[in-house]
Amino acid sequence: MNPPSDAREQARAAITAVAADLLREHGSAAVTTRAVTELAGVQAPTLYRLFGDKDGLLEAVAEHVLAEHVASKRGDVAAAAADDTDPVADLVAGWRRQIEFGLANPDVFRLLGDPTRAHSSQATATGRGVLAARVHRVALAGRLRVTESRAVDLVHAAGVGVVQALLEVPADRRDPGLAEAMLETLLTGILTRDLVDNPVDNPVDSLVDEDAGTPGDVDDPVATAAVTLRAAAADLQALTPGERALLVEWLGRVTPA
Template identity: 35%
Template sequence: MSTRARILEVTAELLANSPTGEVSTRAICQAAGVGQPVLYRQFGDKGGLLAAVVDYGFEQYLESKRARVPSEDPVRDLREGWDAHTSFALAHKSFYRLMYSTSTTASPTAGAEAFRLLVATLERCAAAGRLRVSPVVAARMVMSANVGVALMMITRPEQFDDPGLSHQVRDAVHARILSDPAPTPSAVAPVAAHLNALLADSPAALSDAETALLRDWLTRLSP
């Protein structure tokens, strides 16, 4: 591990374990085994160090996202993307808390790529006819819910200790933004045949011409 990476790892760990959310550069240098001139030469100042820690965390997260090859099922990719996000958060708690901390000012592009990758998956869902809302609106809903549940599991483990919670929230959000797949011809055929048979025994709610037209359509859809 490089000196720069070691300083970033140590800083994230110390900040995550600090009761006040603060840590001195002296403590960071001592834990990383470097002198303060090394730290300042690498990051400029403490603000530069904190921004680098956030960017480093996002870069680790995005490495796996970039490496994923989209499948033929965008909905499955969306589901797996949620699970991968939660898994990263639980495996890298120190970095994740900093990445989404309200007290840390990240660079404007720190989380932009993650959002774009999510929107791209949702655009594929829309193209498949599976999205109820626009891809951008759906991305905002998914990301805010995914980050929220991950942060609660990390920062409030005594309250949010159910391992199935992430999946429950995921399924609830996906149910709101996703629509059911369009019926396939094989699914439509038996329904059409059944309705055609019922028409013969049902009171006439349509005119003879309308009934004949409907029966013609149903016959075409039947096996």
């Protein structure tokens, strides 16, 4: 016989799985106490004891769905690094997958994106770490023209904004090119102009057009070199930890925000 703690976790997992299916297939309105308890084979008091109320259950379910998505993204990043996949191509693939996830899971996106939520999302924080890992690879390749933290903030904000804007419009009236247009603008602002040799399959040709007049045609080679060296500083074993920390501080002074 399982100890009480095991039984509690099993009940929680069963309820979460059932509620997640209802949320994906029918939306938050379908996640009722009656429907969840019947499908999970538990009594209502068990649900209230584990989650407090329906809002608590919805929050746990949203976290569960996002955590599954983030776990798969972490695997993608590890595989891209192991296969030496082009870092910009990997960043673009991650962007597109995140947009698809947000549009396919509107209730999860809205629940976890609500700034009034009492609890922070561990899955969201982990997902931001995955994005940071992707951006770090771009920086190591010498193709980032702003700081890594700035690039992460920009990609995150742009992604959230695109999904939010698209969800505000009925599915049959959404602009199918909005996410790609935002991606192009985003890449213009954070990447160096070596994209002419970049095999990424997305509309970024204008970024290397000398007549385009975009911000992408005014790279500062010193700043770009500082971003690249700062990204690699942790691996400079010839320096002591204190020296590496000092190097990062110095490079930060010449790195564009």
